Amino acid sequence: xxxxxxxxxxxxxxxxxxxxxxxxxxxxxxxxxxxxxxxxxxxxxxxxxxxxxxxxxxxxxxxxxxxxxxxxxxxxxxxxxxxxxxxxxxxxxxxxxxxxxxxxxxxxxxxxxxxxxxxxxxxxxxxxxxxxxxxxxxxxxxxxxxxxxxxxxxxxxxxxxxxxxxxxxxxxxxxxxxxxxxxxxxxxxxxxxxxxxxxxxxxxxxxxxxxxxxxxxxxxxxxxxxxxxxxxxxxxxxxxxxxxxxxxxxxxxxxxxxxxxxxxxxxxxxxxxxxxxxxxxxxxxxxxxxxxxxxxxxxxxxxxxxxxxxxxxxxxxxxxxxxxxxxxxxxxxxxxxxxxxxxxxxxxxxx
Numbered sequence: 125x126x127x128x129x130x131x132x133x134x135x136x137x138x139x140x141x142x143x144x145x146x147x148x149x150x151x152x153x154x155x156x157x158x159x160x161x162x163x164x165x166x167x168x169x170x171x172x173x174x175x176x177x178x179x180x181x182x183x184x185x186x187x188x189x190x191x192x193x194x195x196x197x198x199x200x201x202x203x204x205x206x207x208x209x210x211x212x213x214x215x216x217x218x219x220x221x222x223x224x225x226x227x228x229x230x231x232x233x234x235x236x237x238x239x240x241x242x243x244x245x246x247x248x249x250x251x252x253x254x255x256x257x258x259x260x261x262x263x264x265x266x267x268x269x270x271x272x273x274x275x276x277x278x279x280x281x282x283x284x285x286x287x288x289x290x291x292x293x294x295x296x297x298x299x300x301x302x303x304x305x306x307x308x309x310x311x312x313x314x315x316x317x318x319x320x321x322x323x324x325x326x327x328x329x330x331x332x333x334x335x336x337x338x339x340x341x342x343x344x345x346x347x348x349x350x351x352x353x354x355x356x357x358x359x360x361x362x363x364x365x366x367x368x369x370x371x372x373x374x375x376x377x378x379x380x381x382x383x384x385x386x387x388x389x390x391x392x393x394x395x396x397x398x399x400x401x402x403x404x405x406x407x408x409x410x411x412x413x414x415x416x417x418x419x420x421x422x423x424x425x426x427x428x429x430x431x432x433x434x435x436x437x438x439x440x441x442x443x444x445x446x447x448x449x450x451x452x453x454x455x456x457x458x459x460x461x462x463x464x465x466x467x468x469x470x471x472x473x474x475x
Contacts (some may be wrong), residue, residue, distance in 0.1 A: 143168025151229030155328030160355040165193030176418035202255030225263035227256040231414040235337025252294035266310035279375040283382030320368035324375025335421035345400035347374035373438030
């Protein structure tokens with residue numbers, strides 16, 4: 125499958141061009157997964173879409189084929205290992221193998237940790253952690269000749285966010301598993317690249333499909349990026365091996381502030397990012413979440429009401445091998461200072 129293999133424990137791989145690849149994508153019924161599937165097919169890749177809703181998958185495949193693409197689908201709950209094995213089986217039976225396996229399925233919960241039933245957190249980990257673990261292990265079997273595993277984490281893989289504590293915990297588990305798997309494969313010299321993609325806040329149906337234990341409707345905190353920014357980063361990683369990439373300069377600022385000024389970030393979390401996750405309106409009555417039912421409905425975008433960035437200069441530079449880290453950190457400190465000053469001003473006026 126891959127050319128340019130070298131011998132030894134530092135084996136490197138040269139991935140095929142995207143138009144020659146077979147790509148598996150879990151969580152492909154909406155948001156980042158659906159956007160990535162459509163973009164990959166449009167660029168010539170053969171795509172295996174996996175999600176829980178048969179009707180939605182059938183419609184997604186039909187749409188890709190109508191646009192001249194090549195796709196198939198597998199109904200699968202990634203929390204069930206046998207379902208994940210079926211994804212691999214269908215990919216090999218239909219296309220003869222896999223070149224890139226993207227673990228993108230995830231479910232979200234909003235609320236304070238002590239108000240969320242532990243059973244819901246377990247269900248969330250079944251998808252976000254165990255589903256990704258099952259996918260990665262199955263990918264190892266179908267990528268024996270070389271390939272790429274891309275795990276979709278989050279900026280909260282590096283720095284937890286309040287009101288999404290269990291989601292943050294699941295994504296930090298994703299980072300830990302991804303890093304360990306990468307090291308083990310490198311130590312063995314196996315020609316498999318393992319990449320962690322960490323999106324910032326993205327305008328997808330993520331908040332609408334979340335299990336919400338707040339008194340207000342859920343949303344995502346600014347700055348917010350279009351799902352296309354993540355899809356482009358994922359597909360770039362499928363062709364150009366890399367360790368990890370953060371999608372969105374705002375997300376990089378978030379993680380750097382959390383690392384270097386944790387107490388300031390704690391304050392910003394309570395005063396800025398926490399409130400920004402609540403809409404000034406009640407939750408949808410009787411809304412079913414992705415924990416309860418298949419929530420994807422061929423929606424790439426969400427209903428974020430503010431400005432949505434369609435691209436990320438930071439991510440483009442990072443994936444071209446340039447590292448604007450210090451400038452990004454300085455800019456992030458400036459933004460943090462402005463955000464906190466604005467909050468203090470509002471507090472003084474409210475007195």
